Amino acid sequence: MAAKAQTGTPRPRHIPQRTCIVCRHSDAKRALIRLVRDAHGRVTIDPTGKRSGRGAYLCHNPECWTQALRRHTIERALKISTLHLDDRAAIEQMARQLLQATTSAVSE
Numbered sequence: 001m002a003a004k005a006q007t008g009t010p011r012p013r014h015i016p017q018r019t020c021i022v023c024r025h026s027d028a029k030r031a032l033i034r035l036v037r038d039a040h041g042r043v044t045i046d047p048t049g050k051r052s053g054r055g056a057y058l059c060h061n062p063e064c065w066t067q068a069l070r071r072h073t074i075e076r077a078l079k080i081s082t083l084h085l086d087d088r089a090a091i092e093q094m095a096r097q098l099l100q101a102t103t104s105a106v107s108e
Contacts, residue, residue, distance in 0.1 A: 018057040021077045022064040032057040035091070037078040043087040045094055054078050062102060065095035 016029040034046040036053040046055065056077035058064050068074050069091060075083060083091070 020059040020061075020064055021056050021073050022067050022071075023059060023061065025059050027059065029057075032059055033094070035074060035078065037080060041080055042084055043074065043078060043080070043091070045090065060098055060102075062095050062099040065091065065098060069095070 017026050018029045018032050018034075019026045020032060029049060034049045034051075034055050034057055035043055036046040036051045036055045037043050038051075038053045044051075049055075056074060058068060069083075069088065074091070075081065
C-alpha cells in the first residue's frame with residue numbers, strides 16, 4: 001500500500017458542534033452554554049463544558065432560556081421529572097443576565 005504524499009499543510013482542527021435544545025441552532029460547542037445534570041439530579045450551568053453528567057446546550061438568546069423553562073425543555077433534555085427550585089432560580093438568573101447583556105449591546 002502506498003503512503004500518502006505530505007502536502008505540508010496542517011490538517012484543519014475538528015470543532016465539535018452542538019445544538020440548542022430550544023431553537024435547534026447548531027454552533028461550536030464553546031459558543032453555546034451547557035447545562036449539566038449531576039448524579040443527584042441537580043442541574044447546574046457548566047461554563048467549562050467538562051463536568052461529568054448528562055448535558056444539554058442553550059444558545060445565548062435569552063428567549064431560548066425563558067422558553068426552555070416555560071416549556072419544560074430542560075427537564076426533557078436532561079431526563080428529569082422537575083427542576084429543583086434553586087436550579088430553576090439559577091437558570092432564571094442566567095436568562096436575566098443574558099437579557100441585560102443583549103439590551104446593553106443594542107443601546108450602544
